[in-house]
Amino acid sequence: MTGPGPDPAPARRRGRPPRARAAEGGGARSRILEAARTEFSERGYDKTSVRGIAKAAGVDAALVHHYFGTKDEVFEAAIEVTMEPAQLVPALLAAGTDGIGERLARYFLGAWENPATRAPLLAIIRSALTHEAAAKVLRGFVLQRVLGRVAADLDVPNPQFRAELAASHMIGIAMMRYVIKVEPMASAGVDEIVAMVAPTLQRYLTDPSETPPGARPVR
Incomplete structure (x- = not known):
């Protein structure tokens, strides 16, 4: 008599694995800073916005506010990472x-x-x-x-x-x-x-x- 076959493979979940998502989250701050440096360099202070920095970094604007607060604080962080x-x-x-x-x-x-x-x-x-x-x-x-x-x-x-x-x-x-x-x-x-x-x-x-x-x- 033949025993039961191997258990079916569990259904694969969609989306990034938790470890990969965590790694992405850990790199978001660096991406935001790099995007801020580029935006301020190319557009100047007046024409740079938090929304534009977020778009360039591939994140939501709320995440920029979460890490840095206001546009002035993003600018200061960009200065710090440069100097x-x-x-x-x-x-x-x-x-x-x-x-x-x-x-x-x-x-x-x-x-x-x-x-x-x-x-x-x-x-x-x-x-x-x-x-x-x-x-x-x-x-x-x-x-x-x-x-x-x-x-x-x-x-x-x-x-x-x-x-x-x-x-x-x-x-x-x-x-x-x-x-x-x-x-x-x-x-x-x-x-x-x-x-x-x-x-x-x-x-x-x-x-x-x-x-x-x-x-x-x-x-």
């Missing part, structure tokens, strides 16, 4: 203040020379120049997340003011070299620019004898 302050600040300060001017110049110019980060940086600068909301986000990010942490390690009068002077110097170079493309600045070698700029940045950040005119004394 990487969690890596930048320790790299600048790890060896103390000796040589910090050169390290700052090399890191900043290196970010602009890299095609992967140049476009987002251009979008950030252009958006801040033309839209107050973008400028406010950039000011808050730079002052709190980058300059504030650098200034905290400077044992000199008016460290915040000095850090802002250094940042203004570097942003001016970025405008001349990468946005307006003024010659010979635009085609000068990175090493040449660093050699000229680093001593000035070092003086801004570490020379205790150079208290900025009109700056309030440290109490």
